[in-house]
Amino acid sequence: MIKSRKGSNYGELTKGILEYFVEADRDIYFKNLGRRGVGILYLIDHLDHLLKSVKTLQQKKSKINRVLQNLEKKDILNLQEENGKVTVYLKDKNHPKIVEYSIKSLLEFKRKEKKWNGKWFFVFFDVPEIQKNKRDYLRKFLIRLGFYQYQKSVYLFPYECAKEVELIKKIVEGAKYMKYIIAEKIEDESTAKEYFKLQS
Numbered sequence: 001m002i003k004s005r006k007g008s009n010y011g012e013l014t015k016g017i018l019e020y021f022v023e024a025d026r027d028i029y030f031k032n033l034g035r036r037g038v039g040i041l042y043l044i045d046h047l048d049h050l051l052k053s054v055k056t057l058q059q060k061k062s063k064i065n066r067v068l069q070n071l072e073k074k075d076i077l078n079l080q081e082e083n084g085k086v087t088v089y090l091k092d093k094n095h096p097k098i099v100e101y102s103i104k105s106l107l108e109f110k111r112k113e114k115k116w117n118g119k120w121f122f123v124f125f126d127v128p129e130i131q132k133n134k135r136d137y138l139r140k141f142l143i144r145l146g147f148y149q150y151q152k153s154v155y156l157f158p159y160e161c162a163k164e165v166e167l168i169k170k171i172v173e174g175a176k177y178m179k180y181i182i183a184e185k186i187e188d189e190s191t192a193k194e195y196f197k198l199q200s
Contacts, residue, residue, distance in 0.1 A: 013067045016047045021077070021090045022101040037080070037087035040064055096171045100145075103164045107146050110159040116198050120186050121161050123147065123168075124154040125178040134174030141172055148195045150186075158196050 020043065044051065044060050054060045068088060071077040076098060078091040092098065123142065127135035139153070145168075147155035162180055169175040186192070 010067060012050050013047060013063065014071070016050055017043065017064075017067060017071065018076070018097065018101050019105070020046060022098060022105045024090070037089040040068070040086055040088065043068075043088065099167055099171050103167050104145050106164060107157065107159075107161060110161070111146070111196065114159050116158050116196075118184065119158075120183045120189075120192070121157045121159065122150070122154060122181045122183060123156075123161075123165055123178050124151075124181070125175070126153065127174045127177045131174055138172055138174045138178075141168070148192050150188075150192065156186075156192060158192075158198060 020038075024038070040061060044057070044064055047064070051060050051063065054063060068077060068079060072079050072091075074095075074097075075092055076090070076095050078089045080087050080089065090098070093102070125135070125138060127138065135153070139149070142155045143149060145164075147157050150156045165178065165180050169178060
């Protein structure tokens with residue numbers, strides 16, 4: 001699950017909660033489980049590494065509640081109260097922020113679980129100069145997702161990622177200019193293999 005991080009700021013808690021629901025939704029997909037929610041106490045326990053500086057349980061609840069209410073306002077989560085107990089559900093798995101975390105989670109899952117078959121999966125794009133800001137954002141976005149920058153507007157990944165690329169096209173301005181290609185042999189392969197920690 002989520003690795004330990006220092007600090008308990010609002011942004012880190014938001015990120016931790018979103019990552020939790022993305023991973024839970026991925027588990028539902030792979031295990032064919034039904035929709036499920038989670039209690040606030042469970043979230044507090046799950047994110048305790050981000051709440052080390054908060055001394056009391058009530059303060060932890062208050063801090064988590066502020067984040068959850070903000071995510072509810074953004075139509076990402078849904079909070080349901082019954083018999084004094086609040087259960088948190090993922091409301092819209094197609095929300096751009098959830099899709100972004102989902103893509104990253106799925107790509108990380110492939111890196112951990114799949115055996116490399118020697119092929120490379122490229123995305124490249126030619127965004128018009130007039131849309132320079134979109135082009136720069138797309139470059140940073142691909143790196144954030146875990147792609148390797150092979151050339152200035154050419155990125156690669158060592159595992160099949162066609163579905164993830166289609167998702168990127170749906171949520172990122174400028175990604176409509178992206179193309180996807182599969183290669184069996186590339187120059188400077190050793191550098192890319194080292195980046196992804198692949199066996200020679």
